[in-house]
Amino acid sequence: MHSGGCRIWSALGADGVYDLSRDAYPSRLVVMVTSKRALVVDDIPGNRVVAQAMLEKAGWSVLTASDGREALNILGTARCDLVLLDISMPGMSGIEVCQHIRANPAIADLPVIAYTAHAQPEDRRNFIASGFDEVLIKPVDRDTLASALAVVTQHRNSGGDADSSAR
Numbered sequence: 689m690h691s692g693g694c695r696i697w698s699a700l701g702a703d704g705v706y707d708l709s710r711d712a713y714p715s716r717l718v719v720m721v722t723s724k725r726a727l728v729v730d731d732i733p734g735n736r737v738v739a740q741a742m743l744e745k746a747g748w749s750v751l752t753a754s755d756g757r758e759a760l761n762i763l764g765t766a767r768c769d770l771v772l773l774d775i776s777m778p779g780m781s782g783i784e785v786c787q788h789i790r791a792n793p794a795i796a797d798l799p800v801i802a803y804t805a806h807a808q809p810e811d812r813r814n815f816i817a818s819g820f821d822e823v824l825i826k827p828v829d830r831d832t833l834a835s836a837l838a839v840v841t842q843h844r845n846s847g848g849d850a851d852s853s854a855r
Contacts, residue, residue, distance in 0.1 A: 726772055729774055729777070738827075755780065756777060763789065776806075786802075787818065802815040
């Protein structure tokens, strides 16, 4: 941390100046900005844009990938807190990507949500058995996404699986 400070002021007739210097606050001033980062993986650009917009409105920063290889490359270099992963993609399927994630000790505990149009109950069971933490059926709305994020976050924070009964 540098030894200086920061001054913030506003315009439009506001006469307030906010001084965050060490002189103004002799005790240690620490400002933390935390951001959850998600990786959205889908071969359809419109699906990536919609998912990204919903996650950003929920307070997440978002990286995107158009295929499985790109996703694994990103996960090898960037910290992510969640992967929203399409199942049906050319080249490497979402199931294969999830299996690579689970096989890599550095990211094996990363929450992975399947993002798919496959809506049959047996599909959901298969996705969970393949290593996904939760399943979202397209099209996804904000409430459904929020529920899935809550399930994954709650179970990861408690040290449990998102759907241990299905595994």
